[in-house]
Amino acid sequence: MRRRRVVLPSGLEVHVRAPEGAVRDDDVVDGTRLRFGRAIATLLAPGVVEGADVLALAMRDFHVLRDLLLRTGAIAPEPDDDARCRNCDAPLAFDPRELDPIELETAHASAPSPSLDPAPLPSPVRLPRGGIANEITMRPVTLREARPLLEALARDTPYRVTPRLLTAMGVLALGTLDRPVLMARVLGRASDAVWASVEQRYLELNAAPPLVAPLACPACGTLHEVVVPTPDELDPDATRTERDTGAPFLSEHEFERLVERLAPAIYEARGVRIEAVPPRVEPGVPATDIAGEPLLGSYEPRQEVDAAGYTQLEFVVTLYYRTFRRVWEDEGSYDVEAEIRETLDHELEHHLHHLAGHDPMDAAERAEARQELRALYGDRRLAKLAAREAARDLGQFVRVTWPFFVLIALALGAAAGFGWIRW
Ligand SMILES: [Zn+2]
Ligand SMILES: [Zn+2]
Structure with a gap:
């Protein structure tokens, strides 16, 4: 020890x-x-x-x-x-x-203290005996003070907003109202969005200052930023169920039809025959770039040896339906047509560079992805992670983690390419 x-x-x-x-x-x-x-x-x-x-x-x-x-x-x-x-x-x-x-x-030696100013509520709440609160005042709590909260969270049933719970969370005042019994009545009936903001404020005052660790999905290689230690005691995102999702995203079929309709003009403008580089919509799990970020689109010159022993060269532009849909669900509606046009045009630009024998865009994008990883995790931590990955048994290494090839390349300072795919 x-x-x-x-x-x-x-x-x-x-x-x-x-x-x-x-x-x-x-x-x-x-x-x-x-x-x-x-x-x-x-x-x-x-x-x-x-x-x-x-x-x-x-x-x-x-x-x-x-x-x-x-x-x-x-x-x-x-x-x-x-x-x-x-x-x-x-x-x-x-x-x-x-x-x-x-x-x-x-790591936390010079962590700034959180501001103790009142925090705004997402919508005003009505107070008993008249009046309206637009903000909530909270303070950090000690482990002893938080105990009723930690007890409530350990039960299998959803917790209730009680005066004791609010005190355990450090709630001091709701607008001008500062009596726990009355605050519990108001907040117990408040919208999910309001309660989520109380949980959010609790975490700002009481969670450890954020440290981020990388985690690659074992199934698809997408990289996640895990804020440690995880999980937190509260999850405001899950509480905020009233999210305004608006209109649903296009179905897979509608999306394909849209791509078919938009593609000809874009190909023509770039002087590329559509049969030479057919655009394809991938309905399954999107591929990721070397920084583990799911792609909207990709370009691949594929080389295959056919049964007769001839090398076949095929060019493929892919649009990833699920990434387009996820952006819509996570960030709200956007101009899907414009995004499809831009993505197709971008992939055709890769194609033209490829035919010309050199793709400066690809080199720049790879450098940028590496730079992002470096900025996020730091060279020393990446080197350690890469070393640990390399030490695993080979079967697991190959099966599990291709983004870790990137970490290893970063650690070794190599600028190696990763397959043919561009994005
Ligand atoms: Zn995954
Ligand atoms: Zn690109």
Whole structure:
């Protein structure tokens, strides 16, 4: 057991002897199940934390220590059934032991304190005895204060908005109203959007300052930015069910018809025969670029040797239906025709460069994708991840993770190409 000195976001310095690989996975503390109970029980055990009263820690500080226990394997990851790939919906399992515990010793040393100003509500709420509240005032809470919330979250039934719960969340005032009983009555009846904003504000004041870790989907290679430690106690996105999705996106068939209608003019303008590079709509899981980002479109010069031994060269432009649909669902309606035109035209430009023997666009786009990964994760962390991937057994390595080829290439400083696909 290594003794680590950790500087917490509040500035407090503690020494932690995190049991390594002890894998505690039950959440019962003093006979009661609590959200994050496994972390709380471990930290409360004699000799684990020196330099602080654990229950008096701010939740932000607590979450950093929880992250440490997850990384050292002292506690098992908390299950998160909602974690699914944003591209193919496959379940994602994040293993915090992939991350370096040493990073946490100083990562939060200069974390800025969250602002304590009142936060605006998405819509005004009516107060008893007249009056309207446009904002909510909350403060950060300690682990001891948050306990009623953590108890409510550990039950199998949905939690209720009670005065006790609001106090545990640090709610001080709703507009001019500051009596917990009345605030609970108002917020208990408020819209999902309003309640989601209360949850959001709670997380701003109480979650650990964000650290991002990369996670590639084992099924399709899409890269995800996991904010650690994960999951949070509340999920405002899930609460905000009243999202205005507006009109549904085109069906697959309608989308194909639209592409057929738009393509001829675009091909003509580029001087390309449509039969030479037929546009195709892929209804399945979209391919990703080398930074693990799902594609709208791609261009591929495919080489195949036929039965007679002749090399066949085929050019394919692909539009990925599901990526177009997902943008619509996630970000709202947009001009689909314009986006199809632009994507087709872009892929034809790749084709013309390819025929000319050199594709500067492709080189620039690959460099940009690499740059994004670097900026997000840093060279040192990428190198470590790549080394760890390379050390896995070969079968798993080849099967699981082609985006990790990128990480490895980055780590080695190689500018190697990855297959033929362009985007
Ligand atoms: Zn996936
Ligand atoms: Zn491109």
